[in-house]
Amino acid sequence: xxxxxxxxxxxxxxxxxxxxxxxxxxxxxxxxxxxxxxxxxxxxxxxxxxxxxxxxxxxxxxxxxxxxxxxxxxxxxxxxxxxxxxxxxxxxxxxxxxxxxxxxxxxxxxxxxxxxxxxxxxxxxxxxxxxxxxxxxxxxxxxxxxxxxxxxxxxxxxxxxxxxxxxxxxxxxxxxxxxxxxxxxxxxxxxxxxxxxxxxxxxxxxxxxxxxxxxxxxxxxxxxxxxxxxxxxxxxxxxxxxxxxxxxxxxxxxxxxxxxxxxxxxxxxxxxxxxxxxxxxxxxxxxxxxxxxxxxxxxxxxxxxxxxxxxxxxxxxxxxxxxxxxxxxxxxxxxxxxxxxxxxxxxxxxxxxxxx
Amino acid sequence: xxxxxxxxxxxxxxxxxxxxxxxxxxxxxxxxxxxxxxxxxxxxxxxxxxxxxxxxxxxxxxxxxxxxxxxxxxxxxxxxxxxxxxxxxxxxxxxxxxxxxxxxxxxxxxxxxxxxxxxxxxxxxxxxxxxxxxxxxxxxxxxxxxxxxxxxxxxxxxxxxxxxxxxxxxxxxxxxxxxxxxxxxxxxxxxxxxxxxxxxxxxxxxxxxxxxxxxxxxxxxxxxxxxxxxxxxxxxxxxxxxxxxxxxxxxxxxxxxxxxxxxxxxxxxxxxxxxxxxxxxxxxxxxxxxxxxxxxxxxxxxxxxxxxxxxxxxxxxxxxxxxxxxxxxxxxxxxxxxxxxxxxxxxxxxxxxxxxxxxxxxxxxxxxxxxxxxxxxxxxxxxxxxxxxxxxxxxxxxxxxxxxxxxxxxxxxxxxxxxxxxxxxxxxxxxxxxxxxxxxxxxxxxxxxxxxxxxxxxxxxxxxxxxxxxxxxxxxxxxxxxxxxxxxxxxxxxxxxxxxxxxxxxxxxxxxxxxxxxxxxxxxxxxxxxxxxxxxxxxxxxxxxxxxxxxxxxxxxxxxxxxxxxxxxx
Numbered sequence: 001x002x003x004x005x006x007x008x009x010x011x012x013x014x015x016x017x018x019x020x021x022x023x024x025x026x027x028x029x030x031x032x033x034x035x036x037x038x039x040x041x042x043x044x045x046x047x048x049x050x051x052x053x054x055x056x057x058x059x060x061x062x063x064x065x066x067x068x069x070x071x072x073x074x075x076x077x078x079x080x081x082x083x084x085x086x087x088x089x090x091x092x093x094x095x096x097x098x099x100x101x102x103x104x105x106x107x108x109x110x111x112x113x114x115x116x117x118x119x120x121x122x123x124x125x126x127x128x129x130x131x132x133x134x135x136x137x138x139x140x141x142x143x144x145x146x147x148x149x150x151x152x153x154x155x156x157x158x159x160x161x162x163x164x165x166x167x168x169x170x171x172x173x174x175x176x177x178x179x180x181x182x183x184x185x186x187x188x189x190x191x192x193x194x195x196x197x198x199x200x201x202x203x204x205x206x207x208x209x210x211x212x213x214x215x216x217x218x219x220x221x222x223x224x225x226x227x228x229x230x231x232x233x234x235x236x237x238x239x240x241x242x243x244x245x246x247x248x249x250x251x252x253x254x255x256x257x258x259x260x261x262x263x264x265x266x267x268x269x270x271x272x273x274x275x276x277x278x279x280x281x282x283x284x285x286x287x288x289x290x291x292x293x294x295x296x297x298x299x300x301x302x303x304x305x306x307x308x309x310x311x312x313x314x315x316x317x318x319x320x321x322x323x324x325x326x327x328x329x330x331x332x333x334x335x336x337x338x339x340x341x342x343x344x345x346x347x348x349x350x351x352x353x354x355x356x
Numbered sequence: 357x358x359x360x361x362x363x364x365x366x367x368x369x370x371x372x373x374x375x376x377x378x379x380x381x382x383x384x385x386x387x388x389x390x391x392x393x394x395x396x397x398x399x400x401x402x403x404x405x406x407x408x409x410x411x412x413x414x415x416x417x418x419x420x421x422x423x424x425x426x427x428x429x430x431x432x433x434x435x436x437x438x439x440x441x442x443x444x445x446x447x448x449x450x451x452x453x454x455x456x457x458x459x460x461x462x463x464x465x466x467x468x469x470x471x472x473x474x475x476x477x478x479x480x481x482x483x484x485x486x487x488x489x490x491x492x493x494x495x496x497x498x499x500x501x502x503x504x505x506x507x508x509x510x511x512x513x514x515x516x517x518x519x520x521x522x523x524x525x526x527x528x529x530x531x532x533x534x535x536x537x538x539x540x541x542x543x544x545x546x547x548x549x550x551x552x553x554x555x556x557x558x559x560x561x562x563x564x565x566x567x568x569x570x571x572x573x574x575x576x577x578x579x580x581x582x583x584x585x586x587x588x589x590x591x592x593x594x595x596x597x598x599x600x601x602x603x604x605x606x607x608x609x610x611x612x613x614x615x616x617x618x619x620x621x622x623x624x625x626x627x628x629x630x631x632x633x634x635x636x637x638x639x640x641x642x643x644x645x646x647x648x649x650x651x652x653x654x655x656x657x658x659x660x661x662x663x664x665x666x667x668x669x670x671x672x673x674x675x676x677x678x679x680x681x682x683x684x685x686x687x688x689x690x691x692x693x694x695x696x697x698x699x700x701x702x703x704x705x706x707x708x709x710x711x712x713x714x715x716x717x718x719x720x721x722x723x724x725x726x727x728x729x730x731x732x733x734x735x736x737x738x739x740x741x742x743x744x745x746x747x748x749x750x751x752x753x754x755x756x757x758x759x760x761x762x763x764x765x766x767x768x769x770x771x772x773x774x775x776x777x778x779x780x781x782x783x784x785x786x787x788x789x790x791x792x793x794x795x796x797x798x799x800x801x802x803x804x805x806x807x808x809x810x811x812x813x814x815x816x817x818x819x820x821x822x823x824x825x826x827x828x829x830x831x832x833x834x835x836x837x838x839x840x841x842x843x844x845x846x847x848x849x850x851x852x853x854x855x856x857x858x859x860x861x862x863x864x865x866x867x868x869x870x871x872x873x874x875x876x877x878x879x880x881x882x883x884x885x886x887x888x889x890x891x892x893x894x895x896x897x898x899x900x901x902x903x904x905x906x907x908x909x910x911x912x913x914x915x916x917x918x919x920x921x922x923x924x925x926x
Contacts, residue, residue, distance in 0.1 A: 057536055077536070078544040090533035094555040103551070104541030155541055 006033035007068045007158045007191050009054070014063030016049065016215075023049045024060065025215045031193060031208075036185050038202040039195045041212035042238070047195045050212070051161050054193065055084045067158055078107070083157030087164040089148040091136035097123070097147050098132035104155035122154040123147075125184065142173050149181070153188065160185070162194040166201060178205050199239050203227065211235055233354050236278050243284075243323050244354075246276045258321035265295040265348040276354045281326040283350035286314060286342045294345040298323075302340045316344055366824070373732050373744060376725060380747040384792050387762025388614070388754055394765060395607035407604040416586060417605065421612065424588040427507050428572045428616070432565050434512035435519050438663055439564070443523035443557075445656050450645040453660050460660070461517040461524075463667050466898050467674070468853035468871065469514040470577025471891040474878050475673025476510055477501050477582065506582045511572045513666055518571070519564035526560025527553070559628050566624035570617045574755040577855035577871075581878050588613055592757045593860060601764055610758040617753040671895070677888035696885035704873055704890055711852050711869040711894075714783065718790035719847035722798035723840050725791075730802040731828065735811070745799070752796045756856025759789055763861065783867040786858060790851040797850065798843035805839020806832070849898050870894050 009031040016024040024046045031037045039047040052058045054065055056077035064071045072080055091100055101122055105115045123129045126146035136144055145165065152160065165181065166174045182205045185192045196202050202209050203223035210220045211234075219231045230236035233244060247256035250272050255261045264270075289299060300318035311326045312335055323344055327335070336342050398404045411417050446454045464472075479485045481501040491497055500509045530553065538552045554561075576589040585594060588609050595606035648656060678696050680689025729744045751759075763785050770779040779785060813835065817827045833840070855871045862872045870890060877887025 055536075055540055057539075076544065077539040078542045080540075081542075082540070084537070084540045086533045086537055088531070088533055090531070090537035092534060092538075092552060092556070094558070103538065103543070107542035107547070151537075151541070 005158075006189050008033050009159060009191060009193070010064075010066040010069070011050070011054070012064050012066070014050070014053065014060045014065065016046075016053065016058065016060040023215050024053075027063070027212075027215070027217055029210050029217055029220055031191060034189045034191055035207045036182060036192050036205060037194065038206035038209040039193065039212060040199060040202040040209050040238075041197065043197060044214075045212040046215040047197075047212050048163060051084075051163055051193065051195045054159070055082055055161055056080050081155065081157050082159045082161060083152035083155060084161040084163065085145075085148045085152050085165050087167060089136075089144045089168075091144055091147055091151075093136055095136075096132065097128065097134050097136065097139070100136065100147060101132075101151045101154050103151065108155065118154055122150040125153070126150045141169055142177065145169065145177065149184070153184075153190070157190070160190045160192040162192065164195055164197070166196070166198075174201075181205070203239070211238060213238070230278075230352065233276060233278070236352065236354070240280060241324060242278050242280050244276050244278050245321060246274075248272075248274050256319070256321070259298060259319035262296060262298070268348050268351050268353065270353060273355065278352045278354060279346055279350055281313065281324040282311070282328075283347055284323070284325040284327075285345040285347075286316070286325050286327055286336060287345065289341050289343050295348055296346040296351075298344045298346070300342055300344055302336045302338050302342055305336070305338055314342075316342060318344060368825075369732060369736050369738055372728055373738055373741065376728060376732075376744055377747070379725070380744070380792075383763075383788050384751055384754070384759075385747065387759060387766045388750075390766045391607055391610045391758055391762045392614070394604065395611040407608045411605055411608040414605070417591065417609075420586050420588050420591045420609075423504055423586050424573060424613075425616070427504055427511070427587060428569050430508045431511040431515065431572045432519075432568050434508060435516035435568050436561075436565065438512065438516040439519040439523060441656075441659055442663065443520055443527060445660070446524055447527040448646060449648050449652075449656065451648050451653065451656065453656055456660055456664065457520075460664055460667055461520050462902075463671070464514045464517055466849075466902065467671060467891070467895045468577065468855065469510050469575060470581045470855055470878075471674060471853075471874055471888075471894070472514065472670025473506070473510045473578050473581045474884060474887070475670045475677055476513075477506065478677065479669050479673045480509070481506075501582075503584060507579050507584055507587070510578050510582070510670075511568075511575065513670075515568045515571055518567045519561065522560040522564035522567075523557055524560075526557045530556045562624045562627050566620045569620045570752070573613060573616050573620075574757075574856060576757055576859060577875060580859075581875065589755065589757050589856065592761065596761055596764070596860065601761075601768065606761060610755075610761055613755045613758055614753060617755065621753055674888045674891050674895075677884060678892045680885065696889035699886040700889045700893065703886070704870070704893075706866065707868055707870045707873040707890070708893065708897075710783070710867060711871070711897075714787040714790055714869055715848045715851040717787050718794060718851050719798070719844045721791045722795050722847040723802065723844050725795055726798040726802035726843050727806075727833070727836065727840060729799055730806045731832065734803065734806050735814070745803075748799050749796045751792050754793075756789070756793060756854065756858075757860060759793065760857040760860035763789065780861075781863040786861045786867070786869070789857040789861060790847075790854060793854065793857065794847035794851050797846045801839045801843030801846065802836065805836040805842075808839075809835050845901065849901060852894065852898055 011027060011029050011031075014024055014027045015022070027046075027050060039050060041047045049058055053060055056072075056075065060073070064073050066072065067082075092103075095103070098119055101119045102115050105118055110118070119132070120129065123132060126149055128143060128146050128150065131139065131143065131147075136147065139147065145168070149165075162181070166177055169177060178201060194202075194206065203226070206223060208220060208222055209226055211218045211226065213234050219226060219235050221229075226235060226239045230239060230242075236242045236244065245256050245258060247254050247258075249255075249264065249270055252264055253261050254264050254275075254277065285294070298318045300316040300323065302314055303317045303322065304315040306313040307329070309329070311328050314325045314327065314336060316323045316325055325344060329335075395407055396403050396405070398406070412421075442457050442460065445451075446457050477484060480498070481487065482497065482499070484501065487497045499505060534552060534556060535548065538548050543551060574589065576593055579585065579587050579590045580593070585591065592606050592609040592613070595603050595609065599606070676689055679692045679694070681693045681695075725748070729748060732738055732741045733745055764780055767779045767785065771777075772779050772782055772784070775782075809832070814827050814831055817831045818824070822830060852869075853871055855875060858869060858872050859875060862868045868876070871894070874887050874890050874894065877883035877890060
């Protein structure tokens with residue numbers, strides 16, 4: 001199959017509610033041509049609703065959805081030419097694989113030769129050319145998903161929508177399929193929107209990610225931007241693991257009810273007031289109390305220890321707070337056992353502040 | 357008992373299985389085989405096709421053959437035409453009519469078609485209410501009750517619920533993503549229905565249609581009451597009762613009837629093979645429901661009300677007839693009276709009692725057999741246990757007339773022990789025919805109830821020291837009670853209105869059940885009133901029984917909601 005024309009998707013000021021319950025609140029986001037774009041959020045955040053809105057299965061109360069500046073909000077689903085791969089694949093059990101893939105082409109009244117050729121091409125693209133005569137229930141989960149993808153791209157849609165495409169696969173296959181999906185998307189160049197609740201999935205393959213919570217887009221950015229510069233505590237918590245400490249800044253000192261008071265380095269000096277400081281576990285350094293150096297040092301006691309291969313995850317009791325610290329594991333490096341007194345060193349460059 | 361390993365069969369289980377097999381052999385398999393044998397047997401015992409040849413040489417027989425086929429086929433067609441839109445309305449649209457449609461689905465079933473047939477003639481017949489009015493106002497008539505038309509009309513109206521209910525179930529099992537993905541790929545409207553929705557609902561439709569075909573083929577009462585005798589079931593009955601139990605033509609007809617039933621079952625099984633279309637997924641919903649547009653509401657309600665009127669007309673007609681003094685060549689009866697009920701009260705208490713006795717015993721036997729078979733199949737590793745299910749379910753394909761003929765022939769001259777009576781002239785045979793014919797339904801109910809019960813519930817009881825027998829008594833039966841009761845009710849209700857076998861096996865007025873009494877009354881014009889009154893009585897008994905058992909089942913279901921395991925295995 002040839003690369004497809006790349007389109008831009010503009011979602012502007014979309015609001016939607018089911019009865020009294022708002023599901024999406026004033027959502028605006030622009031998806032660039034050819035982008036692999038993820039909608040990430042916990043369940044109930046509105047991400048699937050937004051996807052279904054783009055496909056035309058839901059109607060928003062206000063706002064517009066445009067493809068290359070053409071408003072499609074009022075176009076019925078069957079005229080949108082936006083392909084969607086369903087979470088459960090939705091393969092029709094009464095049709096063979098070939099018939100499933102041909103379905104959309106038949107609806108477009110294409111000549112039979114063209115249909116045969118396009119079905120073969122689509123199945124070849126997902127590596128299932130031998131399976132055309134099978135029924136969906138004769139295929140494994142991974143194969144069913146490939147058929148669902150082939151069926152969708154066979155119509156050469158303007159946009160590809162993927163609704164939690166990997167959630168029905170086992171862990172190993174999931175990692176394999178996501179690279180395969182990305183390769184396919186790069187090959188076709190099709191603008192792709194991908195819904196997931198799994199942050200690892202979103203961060204690993206997307207060009208950009210929009211994180212939704214309670215029907216509001218909290219932040220849009222590249223995976224690294226989201227990880228390094230979360231705009232609020234929700235993002236900080238939802239994307240990756242992070243330590244959050246509430247407290248107050250007064251005269252250059254940070255005062256936390258949990259861990260006491262310490263001087264903030266000039267690098268992160270802020271105005272007085274209530275704030276939360278946040279730092280990721282892998283940016284911390286643990287050391288024995290006598291050997292510690294650095295601008296921020298907190299004394300604590302190891303309470304738990306989990307060995308995860310590449311690193312060891314410690315939970316350190318500092319004051320009344322528990323801080324998670326990941327230390328890279330290298331052969332021969334001594335580790336700290338529960339009950340050991342340690343010093344937690346925080347690199348000021350890695351600290352983020354959220355005003356409460 | 358020393359065997360405690362689960363799922364190994366014990367001596368008791370084998371003995372019970374053998375006893376059930378023996379019962380089914382004696383009262384189902386052997387009589388049916390006997391019928392088939394006689395149809396192919398020479399007077400000297402050799403095999404021959406001569407009887408079939410002579411069957412097709414009689415023009416009345418050829419005519420009956422085609423008529424039966426046409427009536428059964430067209431009844432399926434018309435039943436489908438009624439049921440399809442109704443099923444689609446309930447599943448697709450959000451409107452209150454859905455409740456009406458559910459009522460529509462039950463109403464016809466509480467009155468046997470042959471009871472309604474007389475009333476239908478008075479309402480839709482050549483000189484019935486509707487045609488009198490049509491003739492008076494518009495100068496034309498609708499010949500819906502003439503000859504075969506009447507049989508088709510009555511059967512389609514009576515049996516469409518089988519298609520309706522099966523279709524609704526399978527439409528409800530279609531996941532919304534099936535439809536949405538088709539829309540996403542460009543399908544909508546009628547094409548969406550034709551290419552996706554209907555094919556996915558096909559299994560339910562086929563199951564219902566096959567059932568209707570078999571039921572119509574099997575029905576003896578309706579043609580007889582409508583005085584249509586040129587069909588297979590009436591011919592079988594007439595040949596055996598008038599020419600005699602030796603007449604081979606009756607057996608040829610029986611074999612043909614079994615053949616058609618088997619064909620319908622085989623064809624539906626063929627279509628359904630490998631099509632388990634349960635597409636529902638966790639967390640997904642059924643087909644999207646839409647609000648009706650005003651003009652659609654008008655059409656939907658129009659159709660529902662039309663069907664409702666048609667469905668209710670036999671009920672209304674029979675009620676009018678039971679209270680009517682004289683009802684002939686008039687839109688409504690001339691005057692009203694309670695005399696028919698008085699006649700019935702004098703004549704028929706014995707029949708009501710007989711119905712209660714036969715059906716009560718038959719239904720009890722059914723649930724005992726049903727529970728035992730279900731247990732043997734689902735909970736033991738007994739060899740050949742599946743054949744019990746097969747034997748019991750085979751009864752579905754055997755028309756009542758055929759079973760009765762088989763009984764009369766097989767048990768000819770058999771003396772009842774300790775009594776000076778022949779088995780063939782005793783009510784015991786009627787009761788056994790009911791038992792065998794309703795067993796498939798009771799068995800399905802019991803199987804379903806047991807399938808829903810996780811085996812760990814029994815294992816837990818055994819783990820805590822209960823023996824197999826004690827486990828069945830304390831755990832299995834109480835948990836299955838709802839399903840068993842449902843099985844009992846279905847068996848009882850449907851046996852109470854059975855006529856095909858009843859008519860052939862009833863030999864003495866004293867042993868006659870209600871269904872036979874109604875039929876007898878309906879034979880004469882003067883008997884119609886009392887016949888209708890007895891019909892109303894039968895409907896009331898069936899309806900009350902259904903209502904109370906539903907209440908019983910529902911209150912039990914409420915009790916059991918607290919059990920979380922019920923949901924795991926569904």
